[in-house]
Amino acid sequence: MGSRTDDPVLLSLRGVTKTYGSGDATVRALDGIDLDVAAGEFVAITGASGSGKSTTMSIFGCLDVPTEGEFRIEGIPVQDLVPDVLSVLRNSRFGFVFQQFNLLARTTALENVALPLVYAGVGKRERLRRAAEALATVGLGGREAARSNELSGGQQQRVAIARAIVNDPEIILADEPTGNLDSKMGKEILQLLTTLNRERGITVLVVTHDTSCAAYARRQVVFRDGRILSDASQEAS
Numbered sequence: 084m085g086s087r088t089d090d091p092v093l094l095s096l097r098g099v100t101k102t103y104g105s106g107d108a109t110v111r112a113l114d115g116i117d118l119d120v121a122a123g124e125f126v127a128i129t130g131a132s133g134s135g136k137s138t139t140m141s142i143f144g145c146l147d148v149p150t151e152g153e154f155r156i157e158g159i160p161v162q163d164l165v166p167d168v169l170s171v172l173r174n175s176r177f178g179f180v181f182q183q184f185n186l187l188a189r190t191t192a193l194e195n196v197a198l199p200l201v202y203a204g205v206g207k208r209e210r211l212r213r214a215a216e217a218l219a220t221v222g223l224g225g226r227e228a229a230r231s232n233e234l235s236g237g238q239q240q241r242v243a244i245a246r247a248i249v250n251d252p253e254i255i256l257a258d259e260p261t262g263n264l265d266s267k268m269g270k271e272i273l274q275l276l277t278t279l280n281r282e283r284g285i286t287v288l289v290v291t292h293d294t295s296c297a298a299y300a301r302r303q304v305v306f307r308d309g310r311i312l313s314d315a316s317q318e319a320s
Contacts, residue, residue: 098115180256184243
């Protein structure tokens with residue numbers, strides 16, 4: 084299946100199969116997937132638990148590799164890259180947002196956001212400046228010194244999004260980003276992701292089982308039993 088825009092293909096899966104276990108215990112999480120995502124798209128990947136959507140996200144984020152088939156980023160076969168290069172790729176081109184926020188509990192919002200820049204070798208003054216800028220972008224200017232237990236769930240997810248964008252990534256991968264939030268906070272987080280997509284041109288992929296969350300995307304890919312059931316453009320919320 085092709086991308087839904089005229090922009091160049093950024094992420095591409097071809098004949099991708101992913102299995103876990105062996106023998107009678109083998110689980111086929113993905114079964115021959117073809118899927119392209121163009122630069123600048125906002126795509127929701129949906130489906131029931133066990134449908135293959137999170138496995139697809141892990142492969143897109145270079146956190147896992149296909150058992151069979153090929154994954155390319157801008158035409159470059161990812162399976163040909165050594166682990167150190169993959170690590171740099173993840174840190175420089177991707178931003179990750181998770182359901183559980185994954186913030187360091189005893190660390191300030193500013194320090195949490197700056198963490199990817201530590202791994203990138205950015206000097207302290209510059210990384211703190213960029214972290215403060217990212218917090219301001221997500222509406223948390225002035226809360227730099229707050230620790231996780233001093234923030235609401237919605238604020239913690241905003242910190243997580245600031246951390247995801249601090250390296251100025253091309254792609255945000257969000258796995259159930261509203262799963263631990265009430266509907267009001269969830270709507271605010273989705274509006275923020277929409278703004279980052281439209282105003283900054285960041286490619287956004289959201290894995291979700293929530294139809295109201297998927298409605299914010301301009302394209303929805305539905306998985307069932309490790310295969311793509313449907314792939315269609317839609318009017319975003």
